[in-house]
Amino acid sequence: MxxxxxxxxxxxxxxxxxxxxxxxxxxxxxxxxxxxxxxxxxxxxxxxxxxxxxxxxxxxxxxxxxxxxxxxxxxxxxxxxxxxxxxxxxxxxxxxxxxxxxxxxxxxxxxxxxxxxxxxxxxxxxxxxxxxxxxxxxxxxxxxxxxxxxxxxxxxxxxxxxxxxxxxxxSSVDRFEFKIKGKGAHAAKPEQGNDPIIVLGQLINSVQTIVSRNLSAFDNAVVTIGEVSCGNTWNVIADQAYVQGTVRSFDEQVRSFIEQRLSAIGKGLSEVFGVEIETTYFRLPGAxxxxxxxxxxxxxxxxxxxxxxxxxxxxxxxxxxxxxxxxxxxxxxxxxxxxxxxxxxxxxxxxxxxxxxxxxxxxxxxxxxxxxxx
Ligand SMILES: [Zn+2]
Ligand SMILES: [Zn+2]
CATH class of the missing domain: 3.40.630.10 (Zn peptidases)
Known part of the structure; x- marks a missing residue:
């Protein structure tokens, strides 16, 4: 043996x-x-x-x-x-x-x-x-x-x-992504475009309210935005923006709740600003x-x-x-x-x-x- x-x-x-x-x-x-x-x-x-x-x-x-x-x-x-x-x-x-x-x-x-x-x-x-x-x-x-x-x-x-x-x-190790499709324009003529950078700013803040404002003090999770990209230069309004990040959680209900909130934020901001926002949530291994x-x-x-x-x-x-x-x-x-x-x-x-x-x-x-x- x-x-x-x-x-x-x-x-x-x-x-x-x-x-x-x-x-x-x-x-x-x-x-x-x-x-x-x-x-x-x-x-x-x-x-x-x-x-x-x-x-x-x-x-x-x-x-x-x-x-x-x-x-x-x-x-x-x-x-x-x-x-x-x-x-x-x-x-x-x-x-x-x-x-x-x-x-x-x-x-x-x-x-x-x-x-x-x-x-x-x-x-x-x-x-x-x-x-x-x-x-x-x-x-x-x-x-x-x-x-x-x-x-x-x-x-x-x-x-x-x-x-x-x-x-x-x-913990669960999930990934999320937002693709914001605005409308590009001359930086001096914002009324002719639909600026995705403004939406991006709101989106970053909104995503950070999930843990701080929506979850109970007794539920644990991390929501981190690890990457944002938008625009190429100083005098052009960009036409799109990209955001991705990760969610770590220890409970299936909390996990699903965060997934729903991310999707609701994408949907809500898209209505408020009249842009298209594609939200994707990738469920990687759970806890x-x-x-x-x-x-x-x-x-x-x-x-x-x-x-x-x-x-x-x-x-x-x-x-x-x-x-x-x-x-x-x-x-x-x-x-x-x-x-x-x-x-x-x-x-x-x-x-x-x-x-x-x-x-x-x-x-x-x-x-x-x-x-x-x-
Ligand atoms: Zn390993
Ligand atoms: Zn290993």
Missing amino acids: PQYEDYVKWRRTFHQFPELSDNEYETTKRLKRILESYEIKILDLPLETGLIAEVGQGDTFVAVRSDIDALPINEEVMHEFTSTNEGIMHACGHDIHMASILAVATRLKEIEDQLKGRVRFIFQPAEELGHGAVKLAETGALDGVKAVLGYHNYPTLNIGDFAVKPGAVT VMNDEKLTDDAVNVAKQVGYNVNLMEQPLTIGEDFSGFSSQYPSVFVFIGSNSAYDLHHPKYDPDERILEKVPDYFVTFVQKLLNES
């Missing part, structure tokens, strides 16, 4: 050959080779990249998830397994995730006969683009699942540290929502396997597409210390591989607990 040294080897190989979202062809082949060498079944699903493997028997099943994609970042860490794919790096530690979930799969395969149900191992593509989880859920392979378990390594937590909370643990009972279980299991458990006071403002599972199935997503001086998505991100010692214990114990109680 593979041991810690093997997990490290797997991780280093994944690290050396990172692939971008939706292009994880070699990674998928490598995962298949390892799983098949331990006679672990791979489900027959219509997936270009990524896979779902399975051990056990019976009707009840739980799922454990790893993501598999890397980022378009030039690695600045020197070690013998530095990325050999120019400009691509496992800077989010999905190599760590893959190695640890492979470890879970091989350990559970070893005791397959004793399992009181099945365990499906999700190796999902395109987390960084925010659509991999939804794509796997769409295959139907998780319908009826008792629980989906996942984790992210966390650089600011030490090895042996574990953090979780019930409810939202990450990851942890089931309360599963969160309690996660805390107990983590303590049982020797983690130092921290209860998070608030969610993180990062996005994570595990929400594609947590919005449909009972789920719990936790953060486990990987102790890197540099954060996720940094070219110098360099997690401590000793994280691989205990992560498998957590999932192996958790899965058995869930299957035994059903």
Whole structure:
């Protein structure tokens, strides 16, 4: 049976050959080779990249998830397994995730006969683009699942540290856009045009009233305009303007409310000023929502396997597409210390591989607990 040294080897190989979202062809082949060498079944699903493997028997099943994609970042860490794919790096530690979930799969395969149900191992593509989880859920392979378990390594937590909370643990990461179509004219003859810059000014102010004037003090969200553009020179009234920004929220109702307000602002200003305003709202990953009972279980299991458990006071403002599972199935997503001086998505991100010692214990114990109680 593979041991810690093997997990490290797997991780280093994944690290050396990172692939971008939706292009994880070699990674998928490598995962298949390892799983098949331990006679672990791979489900027959219509997936270009990524896979779902399975051990056990019976009707009840739980799922454990790893993501598999890397980022378009030039690695600045020197070690013998530095990325050999120019400009691509496992800077989010999905190599760590893959190695640890492979470890879970091989350990559970070893005791397959004793399992009181099945365990499906999700190796999902395109987390960084925010659509991999939804794509796997769409295959139907998780319908009826008792629980989906996942984790992210966390650089600011030490090895042996574990953090979780019930409810939202990450934020939704949405994008909005306004395209204002006015009418250009000579700067000295405003009556002949319809100035989009005036509308732009009103729009910026109006958008900033959503959080400050429409939301309750007990609801949290961020609305940021990150880009505006309009006009080319000093003596011409421009004919159009463009605005884009992001909304971060932790609750589906708040999220929908902000989406509606943005659209109402676009519509209202278009009527007031007689310009055309096209408002578009792009729903990217939603907030990851942890089931309360599963969160309690996660805390107990983590303590049982020797983690130092921290209860998070608030969610993180990062996005994570595990929400594609947590919005449909009972789920719990936790953060486990990987102790890197540099954060996720940094070219110098360099997690401590000793994280691989205990992560498998957590999932192996958790899965058995869930299957035994059903
Ligand atoms: Zn990432
Ligand atoms: Zn990640």
